[in-house]
Amino acid sequence: MESYLPVRATLTAIDRRLADHLFTLVPAEPLAVQPGQFVELSLPGLGAFAVSSCAAAHPAAVRLCIRRAGRVTAALYELDEGAVLGLRGPFGNGFPLAAFADRDVLLLAGGLGMAPLMGLLETLLQQRSAYREITVLNGARDPASLLFRPELEALAAQGLIRAAFSVDFAGDEAAATLLAGCRVGLVAGLLGTVPLRPAQTTAAVCGPPAMYSCVLPQLEELGLAAAAIYATLERRMRCGVGHCCHCVTGGVFVCRSGPVFALDELRRLDGAI
Ligand SMILES: Cc1cc2nc3c(=O)[nH]c(=O)nc-3n(C[C@H](O)[C@H](O)[C@H](O)COP(=O)(O)OP(=O)(O)OC[C@H]3O[C@@H](n4cnc5c(N)ncnc54)[C@H](O)[C@@H]3O)c2cc1C
Ligand code: FES
Incomplete structure (x- = not known):
């Protein structure tokens, strides 16, 4: 029952440059979140919500990219550095790193989906030679909303990855400079613009449900095996440990499986996609 108890965590940094802010928390006890796993972040007296890590696992710090969605996330946005919050977890299975080893890697993100994929990418780069070509396709609604673009461009400039960007809308005049290097259209449209070797590629996809219904079949049509395409399911999580049943889909606990x-x-999971 240990994982029901939150660990005290101090908010040490808030990066407010993008609409979706980046929060760094230092837990009072070591808490390493593997890529694809999630934690429950609680604001005392207000509530808690599930959030993935957007950095490689580090026991001394947890980095989260959080969108202001509703009551609890809005309250988080009002806090300053030094605030003390609660962290439970890590929960869930995370991405199976062995499935990417010695393969080409394709990371395909829509909007906030780039957050967990950034955690995966940082982890893969810790052992860069264990993976072949790494391609990141990152789409967002407008140029100013693209997450981690400078970081991805820097990695591409070093030859460590290939990166391509798309936006649904060109944005206003102020966004014109940011638009350079972005394709206008849905992120799925980027698939035709980069050379892929489907038979030796493992993909990780993360984004809104509407994106899954078009992108997942498209990857299969390109020749990727269904067993080599990984996606994350977002459900209303509560306990994170298979007790409350809030996340049950197709008979499985999404928080555990x-x-x-x-x-x-x-x-095979009824109602999953
Ligand atoms: C495994 C997992 C990982 C996540 N990772 C991130 C992350 O990295 N960054 C981030 O910003 N958010 C992430 N989320 C979503 C985050 O948990 C919700 O946005 C959060 O619960 C909102 O809390 P709130 O009290 O501010 O909003 P609420 O008032 O609870 O909700 C605001 C709106 O968002 C909808 N909503 C809330 N949670 C979900 C959900 N899980 N699925 C679909 N709709 C939802 C509500 O129906 C409502 O319309 C993740 C969720 C899961 C399950
Ligand atoms: S979140 Fe409670 S059972 Fe999955």
Whole structure:
């Protein structure tokens, strides 16, 4: 029952440059979140919500990219450095790193989906030679909303990855400079613009449900095996440990068996996609 108890965590940094802010927390006890796993972040007296890590696992610090969505996240946005919050977890299975080893890696993100994929990418880069070509396709609604673009461009400039960006809308005049280097259209449109070797590629996809319904079949049509396409399922999590049943989908606890599933597993879960 230990994981029901939150660990005290101090908010040490808030990066407010983008609409979705980045929060760094230092837990009072070591808490390493593997890529694709999630934690429950609680604001005392207000509530808690599930959030993935957007950095490689580090026991001394947890980095989260959080969108202001509703009551609890809005309250978080009002806090300053030094605030003390609660962290429970880590929960869930995370991405299976062995499935990416010695393979080309394709990371395909829509909007906030780039957050957990950034955690995965940082982890892969810690052992860069264990993976072949790494391609990141990152889409957002407008140029100013693209997460981690400078970081991805810097990695591409070093030859460590290939990166391509897309935006649904060109944005206003102020966004014109940011638009350079972005394709206008849905992120799925980027798939035709980069050379892929489907038979030797493992993909990780993260984004809104509407993106899954078009991107996952498209990856299969390109020749990727369903067992080599991983996606994360977002459900209303509460306990994170298989007790409250809030996350049950197709008869499985998404908080325990997921949130990362291969496409062939997802197809067996009624109502998953
Ligand atoms: C495994 C997992 C990982 C997540 N990772 C991140 C992350 O890295 N960054 C981030 O900003 N958010 C993430 N989320 C979503 C985050 O948990 C919700 O946005 C959060 O619960 C909102 O809390 P709130 O009290 O501010 O909003 P609420 O008032 O609870 O909700 C605001 C709106 O968002 C909807 N909503 C809330 N949670 C979900 C959900 N899980 N699925 C679908 N709709 C939802 C509500 O129906 C409502 O319309 C993740 C969720 C899960 C399950
Ligand atoms: S979140 Fe409670 S059972 Fe999954």
